[in-house]
Amino acid sequence: MPAKRKIYKEDIINASLNIIREKGMDGLNARKLAKKLGCSTQPIFYIYSSMDDIKKDVLKEVAKVFDNAMxxxxxxxxxxxxxxxxxxxxxxxxxxxxxxxxxxxxxxxxxxxxxxxxxxxxxxxxxxxxxxxxxxxxxxxxxxxxxxxxxxxxxxxxxxxxxxxxxxxxxxxxxxxxxxxxxxxxxxxxxxxxxxxxxxxxxxxxxx
Missing domain, CATH: 1.10.357 (Tetracycline Repressor; domain 2)
Structure with a gap:
């Protein structure tokens, strides 16, 4: 049986950012995030307690992307x-x-x-x-x-x-x-x- 892919915080943020790029913030939810990562929601919420916490971190990443571009x-x-x-x-x-x-x-x-x-x-x-x-x-x-x-x-x-x-x-x-x-x-x-x-x-x- 193949080993389960380990999910890291960086993976979650990058996947969230890519979803936002495609669908906007309203398109970011646990189901779509799990699908993007190729896993269940369990490893996501092992790292984060809620989607709100994920959104807070991804907004920080959004700010970095914008600042670097400017x-x-x-x-x-x-x-x-x-x-x-x-x-x-x-x-x-x-x-x-x-x-x-x-x-x-x-x-x-x-x-x-x-x-x-x-x-x-x-x-x-x-x-x-x-x-x-x-x-x-x-x-x-x-x-x-x-x-x-x-x-x-x-x-x-x-x-x-x-x-x-x-x-x-x-x-x-x-x-x-x-x-x-x-x-x-x-x-x-x-x-x-x-x-x-x-x-x-x-x-x-x-x-x-």
Whole structure:
């Protein structure tokens, strides 16, 4: 008789994440999880006491997936425009996770991202390094940029509009420059920052 496959916590989280990617959080239940793992529900609830506990852990994993995707960059250091592009790309590539984070009752991830708190602190650091804005002003800047980017992401998510990568890059670039120019006029950002953005003085990564 073949030995029963041993199930680990990591297996449960990965399987749960894959179900969410396919069916959303509402599609995650014990029966579907057991089927995905190829086992009965017994080993699942030997490790976890309830589905609620599983969902809490898988939400943490969802946040990690999102955070890693946001900080991906084509340059030698994170560029704020990359975050906007990554956000839209995430809506395209991970529609159910995006809906869970930004279009559902689960709001912790969205608030964390918008407020630049918790795991979204690297985004604040990116804004601060590029613009010199204070935490308070960077949060305002990011919120206004997010409102614009989130609009594009949802148009793409719902297949309302089909933008090419070049069109998305141009939309983000124009909006970012407009916002930086406004902050320069207000005295919150130095003129040199605007010139650097216009001249693209950021080195791209060397592909190996």
């Amino acid at each position: 900080m991906d960059s084509n340059y030698d250091r994170p560029v704020y425009k990359d975050i906007g592009r990554n956000y839209i790309k995430f809506a395209q590539n991970e529609p159910e996770i995006f809906r869970l984070l930004f279009n559902s009752d689960y709001r912790e991830g969205a608030i964390d991202f918008i407020k630049l708190t918790g795991s979204s602190k690297p985004i604040f650091e990116t804004i601060s390094k590029q613009t010199g804005l204070s935490k308070k002003e960077a949060e305002k800047f990011h919120l206004k940029m997010w409102l614009y980017v989130n609009g594009i992401a949802n148009l793409v998510l719902n297949n309302t509009c089909n933008f090419t990568n070049d069109e998305i890059d141009e939309l983000l670039r124009e909006q970012y420059i407009s916002m930086v120019l406004l902050e320069v006029d207000r005295g919150n950002i130095k003129k040199e920052v605007l010139e650097n953005v216009k001249n693209k003085k950021i080195k791209k990564k060397i592909k190996m």
